[in-house]
Amino acid sequence: MLNPTGKINKKDVAVIGSGFAGMSASAVLAANGTQVTVFEKNSNTGGRARSFESNGFVFDMGPSWYWMPDVYENYFNLFDKTTSDFYELKKLDPGFAVVFGESEVMDIPADFNEICELFESIETGSGIKLRMFIKEGEFKYRVGMGEMVFKPGHSVSEFFSLKLFKDALQIQLFSSFSDHVRKYFKNPRLLAIIEFPVLFLGAMPKDTPALYSLMNFAGLKQGTFYPMGGFGKVADAFKTIAENEGVNFKTSHIVDRLEINAGSISHLHSNGNSHQVDAIIGSADYHHIEKDLLPEYLQSYDDSYWSARTFAPSCLLFYLGVSKKIGKLRHHNLFFDEDFEQHAVEIYKEKKWPTNPLFYVCCPSKTDPSVAPEGSENIFVLMPIAIGLPDSEEIREEYYNALMKRLEKFAGEDITSHVVYKRSYSVSNFISDYNAYKGNAYGLANTLMQTAIFKPKMKSKKVKNLYYAGQLTVPGPGVPPSIISGQIAAKELLKFLKK
Template identity: 80%
Template sequence: MSQGKSNVIHKDQSKIAVIGSGFAGMAASAVLAKNGSDVTIFEKNATIGGRARSFESQGFVFDMGPSWYWMPDVYESYFNLFGKTTSDFYDLKKLDPGFAVVFGQNEVIDIPADFDSICSLFESIETGSGSKLRKFIEEGEFKYRVGMGDMVYKPSHSITEFLDLKLFRDALKIQLFSSFSDHVRKYFKDPRLLAIIEFPVLFLGAMPKDTPALYSLMNFAGLKQGTFYPMGGFGKVADAFRKISEDCGVRFQTSNRVESLEISSGAISHIHVNGETIATDGVIGSADYEHIENSLLPESFRSYDKDYWESRTFAPSCLLFYLGVSKKIDKLRHHNLFFDEDFEQHAVEIYKQKKWPTNPLFYVCCPSKTDPSVAPEGSENIFVLMPIAIGLSETEEIKEEYYDTLMARLEKFAGEDIRSHVVYKRSYSVSNFVNDYNAYKGNAYGLANTLMQTAVFKPKMRSKKVDNLYYAGQLTVPGPGVPPSIISGRIAAHELIKFLNKKP
């Protein structure tokens, strides 16, 4: 059943404040409002969506953040909560090829939409790897069913949640304690195949050797389920979440910066927003966890100190360029991964040395290949992303230097001039993530998927010191990426509902 919009506030309704309008915040808000709470989302920026914001200029529509639509079942499950389905909001197209990996000017491997074709492709590169891929993905599918099923919807307050015998047995089967890098190398040897399998880890997580083999579930998602694209761009997905929230009665207050949280008797009694004091019964913190802790809460009510955050392993930040190009570029696919330099060196420079990369890998998204609505006729919409370490100092000179480096490699691959046809250009990097999202050291994706930052080892969803404060988003469970953020919002909302129901 769809939810009718209602602004009627009953006397016994709990007043809930949600900080941040990313996917986690919007998911939490709708679940809470559907349960009967009076919910307001406070968003510091002028537009909703968090990292999934979009903007328009000169006829180009740019998605600012997410561009890979994997795990479609997670979105569908969320929409189903409200009697809706994905197609009620946008047209989801399966990409073929799902993505392309560029190993050099004349070596491009297209990853087909059809899984049997992918197995044939692997076999053509390394004898025996076709059947090995089937077994590898079969294991990944089991991990996906367990990891994205029973386990991922647990709040991870305590290890006792996982002591159920079946879950414990499953935890061993899903290789939580094995290295992703070692696991992959039991199946494949060719460096091109290793790059195809390991790229999600570099872009979203940690060094492959530091990542649990559990995360081969992402390979199941990318290679077996496939890569999709919401026509109109990822902004359409954010719009869908906003509509569901508003239909449930949630109010959005944009350009409203939360300045502090007022504590009374161990719980948040009021939030201070743009100079106003607003009473509240509970808070979902879906903005950057570290920012809420260290900038909004009094010191004695913080769960984690600055040393804790300094000791965490973060997923990368990135240097982005949004480009409008006044011609078509024949050789580009929708998703293009440039692995024409050394994977290991770039990973070490991100995670260990924390320096600007020497010979970076990078990613180019060209949604105008699939969707004519995101660029003027005869033009291309291009999004160039280079993963980098968090906390780097940046200057316009550094950004321009990398722009020229990346574009020279892109032009070499394309076999044509692109830079002189760029009619719109905007860069985005570490300082922008800090300014726009209060992101700790400019992180783009949250905490890395290492063993000691998985499930109960992540920052707790429930504040250790404030009774009615729950966190959601990429710095708590389940982790980075859009589907985990959606799930995070759902869990946080249910946990806050349980708390409110216990109140006398």
């Protein structure tokens, strides 16, 4: 089932946070014999992958792109399960659509050969170049998501083997993503398709390692999937596995202090109660755990460290229930009808509310009738923004009106007057719900100096029995990396507990 490091009996481990990293770590720990309790501040589990229901609509609050299905499947296989034991996975066709203007929509087919034909129709020679680009991305995926991604990032010595060193060079860890892409494609439409995962989840393309073309392999070759019932079903699957292994979940439990004795955590204090622990995995916000739960002298990183980091975006979200069908919308819709570079600069460099933002619309009711009443659409609108911005109701409403105007222009029909449910979510909500540093939504950006050994360490530098998992440590942001992060943290902690 697992790769056991030997059973660890009568050890009490607390996991702070029940996102994918926390649930992944808790199940692996429990399967290896530890007594695991997960402390979750919110009333339901799943972290950013929580869902909620209202007016007959079921809204996923966070993740909506199901890429890298092998990562989920490999995790389930650890527990002698498979994806289909928990939910039906449907491959989307088109995988997604890119809107470049009122009447210019580019559907990205599920079939890779058709994608190559599409590229060729836009830029002569680009069909063959896309095959070369994706073949290279597939190699990076095999290496990056294989042995390399499971390294805990303690030190550079982990990469001292000749094979790994050669692999690090071949996967272009030290090259610019932007430069790499432009060796293959010139057309701005094609560049936008290739670069969008970087803008929405990473950093400026020029500051991102070319390694991350592995994302293009995942999106264009493996394809885009959807778990029927919504991403909440995936979070439910992880909780079920953890509970089957004996993990105890305590929801609505706010951890307010970690008690230290002789350089180790002895007790976790939550909701007025003290819990004795042998070790802790912090899968909640790394900065929050350090700054709010530990005394200053035991914090691995000070304020200047965090303020100097490059964070992936936060976002402004609108969850909307619409009492009609919207003909032109696909399941995933990327609105690139404004300038890509300008929006990226305003997120990462100027750190201000965007002037003419790109945005994304997810309409899962196109695929899944269970998430909306009959004859209605379930949509959420996401606009990437810089972290730390003030997000008053007035600002939110201003952008809501602007985005809906563009959406209606594209759709060619009235939508706003048919909105029967509306909820906004942004920086201050990420802070209040997840203690997210400056309201970040996706963790640290995937820049070279924030990759692998350059991320905040998984093992606390100053507290012997404290480990971290999640999007602010290795491997990085996104659901598949978080799943892997939990596994790495659990295995590292098991080694410590065996000593």
